[in-house]
Amino acid sequence: QKEVEQNSGPLSVPEGAIASLNCTYSDRGSQSFFWYRQYSGKSPELIMSIYSNGDKEDGRFTAQLNKASQYVSLLIRDSQPSDSATYLCASDSGGYQKVTFGTGTKLQVIP
């Protein structure tokens, strides 16, 4: 079983809609959770981090964490074509100082 699981997609949403990306993790000891955006052929870019239950908002992005359900999500409001990318969920599971990544969800925003 993978430690961090994501649906690979693609997830297609129309421009202006809310995109909802989901992630589950298996290590109950995980404390830190991250969302990275990765454009094709580029390296991952950190867009959100969340450490406590609830919501964290940054501009058009909202990260949500539910430790009881071992569930992390990322909402992107007013989706733009430039948001089309693969979104990687990650957590500090699997070892000391290590961050474990999911396989990513590909998001397509349709103009």
Added chain:
Amino acid sequence: DTGVSQDPRHKITKRGQNVTFRCDPISEHNRLYWYRQTLGQGPEFLTYFQNEAQLEKSRLLSDRFSAERPKGSFSTLEIQRTEQGDSAMYLCASRPTGGASHEQYFGPGTRLTVT
């Protein structure tokens, strides 16, 4: 630009050759990570340095792989006797000194193609 830098950005080599990649972390970051990413997968952890000490290595890091960070600044990743299965993007990331945050910042990566 004060971000993480990696060199080269692309490397094409023949099977059996040795290759070396370099990573320069953000200057105030004492923690440095190497990852490997193949198509359709997330980055997979290879190894971690705190200053010059290599504190953790993945079992993915076979005997053909070696990493160093001799002065606690830049790091090198060497792959000996490359195989076609080594073809991947090799990513370096660094993390701020101290604190509880695990936020890591990635460099642009080195794309390795083994022919």
